[in-house]
Amino acid sequence: MITTWRRFLGFDGSVRLLMINQLTINTSFYMLMPYLAFHLTDSVGMAVWAVGLVLGVRNLAQQGMFLVGGSIADRLGYKPAILAGCALRTVGFAALGFADSLPVLLLASAATGFAGALFNPAVRAYLAADAGPRRVEAFALFNVFYQTGILIGPLIGMALIAVDFRAVAGVAAALFLALTVLQARALPARHAEVSEDRRAGVIGVLGDWRVVLANRGFVVFTVAMAGSYVLNFQIYLALPLTVQDAVAATGAGAGGGSGGGPGFDVGSVAVAALFAVSALVAIAGQVRITDWAKRRWDAAQALPRGLAVMAAAFLPMLAVPPIGEAVRAAGLAPLPAVALVVAPALLTAALLGLGGVLVYPFEMDTVVRLSGERLVATHYGLYNTVSGLAITGGNLAVGAMLGFGAPIAATVPWLALAALGAVGALGLVLIGRSGGLSAPAAAAEGAAGVRGRG
Numbered sequence: 286m287i288t289t290w291r292r293f294l295g296f297d298g299s300v301r302l303l304m305i306n307q308l309t310i311n312t313s314f315y316m317l318m319p320y321l322a323f324h325l326t327d328s329v330g331m332a333v334w335a336v337g338l339v340l341g342v343r344n345l346a347q348q349g350m351f352l353v354g355g356s357i358a359d360r361l362g363y364k365p366a367i368l369a370g371c372a373l374r375t376v377g378f379a380a381l382g383f384a385d386s387l388p389v390l391l392l393a394s395a396a397t398g399f400a401g402a403l404f405n406p407a408v409r410a411y412l413a414a415d416a417g418p419r420r421v422e423a424f425a426l427f428n429v430f431y432q433t434g435i436l437i438g439p440l441i442g443m444a445l446i447a448v449d450f451r452a453v454a455g456v457a458a459a460l461f462l463a464l465t466v467l468q469a470r471a472l473p474a475r476h477a478e479v480s481e482d483r484r485a486g487v488i489g490v491l492g493d494w495r496v497v498l499a500n501r502g503f504v505v506f507t508v509a510m511a512g513s514y515v516l517n518f519q520i521y522l523a524l525p526l527t528v529q530d531a532v533a534a535t536g537a538g539a540g541g542g543s544g545g546g547p548g549f550d551v552g553s554v555a556v557a558a559l560f561a562v563s564a565l566v567a568i569a570g571q572v573r574i575t576d577w578a579k580r581r582w583d584a585a586q587a588l589p590r591g592l593a594v595m596a597a598a599f600l601p602m603l604a605v606p607p608i609g610e611a612v613r614a615a616g617l618a619p620l621p622a623v624a625l626v627v628a629p630a631l632l633t634a635a636l637l638g639l640g641g642v643l644v645y646p647f648e649m650d651t652v653v654r655l656s657g658e659r660l661v662a663t664h665y666g667l668y669n670t671v672s673g674l675a676i677t678g679g680n681l682a683v684g685a686m687l688g689f690g691a692p693i694a695a696t697v698p699w700l701a702l703a704a705l706g707a708v709g710a711l712g713l714v715l716i717g718r719s720g721g722l723s724a725p726a727a728a729a730e731g732a733a734g735v736r737g738r739g
Contacts, residue, residue: 311434346398348673355666382454585717596706
């Protein structure tokens with residue numbers, strides 16, 4: 286961690302502030318969102334279908350508007366997009382905590398989603414611009430702050446929800462408000478270089494989108510990487526569901542047979558451990574692993590290797606059913622049995638984290654290089670939109686496979702996910718060999734850049 290801190294201090298103030306930005310964003314988001322569904326059903330008294338609608342609107346507003354958010358950042362400047370997104374999420378989070386009517390909650394959910402679509406592409410484009418030749422190193426450090434927020438956010442939320450969900454929402458909104466004020470005062474203005482032939486208004490934005498879609502190398506790379514997001518998302522879907530079922534099969538329910546107090550849920554603790562393991566791998570290893578990889582590989586080598594690790598990560602899950610049968614036959618006590626049946630999932634989470642650590646800095650840097658450093662935020666916007674669509678389709682498929690009875694549900698989803706990762710890794714190898722991960726000529730010609738303003 287000392288090395289990480291020294292690296293952090295070695296960057297310009299704007300880069301450091303953007304990392305603090307991401308830490309605060311993730312801390313606030315993950316202290317509220319994991320507990321929102323329970324609040325809406327238990328405290329507000331909403332039907333489950335309405336809760337699903339509220340949560341779905343947030344995801345749709347964010348994933349569906351990434352391209353718009355990226356265009357706004359490229360057109361109006363990175364700082365205005367970041368500030369607008371943070372301010373909008375301040376209002377949205379406050380409303381989610383205090384509103385009790387479905388129309389208001391839907392508006393608040395849409396606002397929080399669109400806020401993410403505004404600041405996510407802008408932050409990454411800004412970071413890439415100010416980090417310059419140290420982009421890979423900067424994105425590695427950025428991921429440490431990103432994962433730290435994911436780790437500490439739910440813990441803070443858990444402490445505050447003991448008081449009231451409104452306390453959670455209030456603190457989350459206050460953090461975003463403080464972040465908005467801090468960045469308004471301390472973050473220098475940056476915007477993409479605008480060429481003379483770019484038109485204003487909707488027609489100009491559509492022209493930008495055509496430019497990005499016509500970037501064949503970038504589009505191919507985006508499609509090849511989309512599967513990695515399906516793999517990463519399984520820490521929220523397939524792994525928790527499987528862990529909960531495996532724990533339940535051992536007979537360890539609330540209390541876990543361990544003398545724990547009321548409400549102690551072994552399954553929930555096991556699921557929390559998945560997130561903790563994945564985040565800790567990134568926090569502890571990101572900087573050192575990136576340094577090690579940079580000395581040996583370029584993006585064309587690091588990306589397929591990282592994706593191959595993510596593919597292999599799902600193979601340990603094939604051991605869950607036989608381990609479950611063995612512990613039941615042995616008549617082990619609930620908690621030792623839980624430790625054994627959860628071990629493969631923890632290994633999977635660790636390997637997913639390791640693969641992500643290897644992929645992420647090179648992935649973010651490659652997006653910038655393939656953009657030719659032109660319309661960078663718009664490229665990030667399209668990249669995130671395609672990834673979001675892949676996650677949606679992948680989750681539908683994985684959910685359907687998990688819905689089948691044994692042995693299909695115990696084997697097919699994991700083999701399918703491993704195959705998806707292997708295909709993606711092979712695709713990246715082929716793209717890299719053809720030179721498809723190199724920067725286009727436009728970058729060498731200095732066709733674009735980023736300049737200060739204001």
